Amino acid sequence: MAACYFAAMAYDYDELYRSQNDALGAPTQAFVDFFATLDQQELRVLDIGCGQGRDALFIGRAGHSVVGVDISPNGVSDLISAARDESLPVTGIVADIRTFTPKGMFDILLIDRTLHMLTEVDRLDVLRRLIQHVKSGGWTLIADERSNLAGFKAVFLEQEVHWTTKVEKRGFLFLRRDQPLVKSSSRDRLPICASVMLVSSQKTFQSSCSPSSPPAAIANCSTRPKNAKFAP
Numbered sequence: 001m002a003a004c005y006f007a008a009m010a011y012d013y014d015e016l017y018r019s020q021n022d023a024l025g026a027p028t029q030a031f032v033d034f035f036a037t038l039d040q041q042e043l044r045v046l047d048i049g050c051g052q053g054r055d056a057l058f059i060g061r062a063g064h065s066v067v068g069v070d071i072s073p074n075g076v077s078d079l080i081s082a083a084r085d086e087s088l089p090v091t092g093i094v095a096d097i098r099t100f101t102p103k104g105m106f107d108i109l110l111i112d113r114t115l116h117m118l119t120e121v122d123r124l125d126v127l128r129r130l131i132q133h134v135k136s137g138g139w140t141l142i143a144d145e146r147s148n149l150a151g152f153k154a155v156f157l158e159q160e161v162h163w164t165t166k167v168e169k170r171g172f173l174f175l176r177r178d179q180p181l182v183k184s185s186s187r188d189r190l191p192i193c194a195s196v197m198l199v200s201s202q203k204t205f206q207s208s209c210s211p212s213s214p215p216a217a218i219a220n221c222s223t224r225p226k227n228a229k230f231a232p
């Protein structure tokens with residue numbers, strides 16, 4: 001399967017990786033800059049088409065755990081041995097991304113110049129499938145041919161969950177998956193509940209809506225407005 005695919009590929013990356021260390025050079029600067037802005041530690045990152053790991057390795061050095069996936073056994077083998085030498089939390093999987101299903105959810109999905117290697121149907125299908133594995137509040141970071149970006153954006157627009165485009169320029173598309181609105185806790189609702197009760201009645205029910213007895217107090221607050229509280 002992989003052998004057939006390599007034969008059809010416009011460029012034989014497996015052969016390139018076999019013959020050369022660090023064949024693609026330094027990490028992509030836009031990704032280096034992005035990770036430098038993060039204050040969260042130990043994020044889970046999926047690097048699709050990781051090659052020899054120029055991106056996966058710098059991300060691992062920043063303390064994040066990375067799963068790199070590539071169809072090239074030589075690329076993945078180089079990634080794994082470099083990660084092992086430095087004891088980085090980076091693993092590699094040899095797989096064809098057209099059929100690969102990741103295990104679990106990731107904070108960041110990174111795809112550096114890999115989707116353009118697939119047919120249009122395949123690259124949109126792969127993207128559609130992989131973004132289901134990005135957590136709420138997580139990111140998809142893509143570097144690809146500029147002419148492909150509009151098609152990628154259309155994939156995000158068709159999703160039920162909303163994605164916000166944060167960067168779209170010169171072959172880069174970074175989007176963030178929105179966090180769902182979270183109902184605030186009953187404790188947060190109490191002051192509103194209490195104030196509604198206070199303005200809607202001459203009697204003071206403040207004591208029954210006190211934070212020390214939240215469940216009973218909420219049950220008693222029949223005048224609480226329907227749209228009273230959804231935290232951002």
Ligand SMILES: C[S@@+](CC[C@H](N)C(=O)[O-])C[C@H]1O[C@@H](n2cnc3c(N)ncnc32)[C@H](O)[C@@H]1O
Nearest residue numbers: 013024049050051070071072096097112114117
């Ligand atoms: C231009 S290289 C980019 C490598 C890496 N992302 C980087 O920037 O250093 C494209 C990579 O996609 C991989 N690739 C191409 N088709 C693939 C497929 N169907 N499944 C998995 N990897 C694939 C190639 O083996 C190659 O490593």
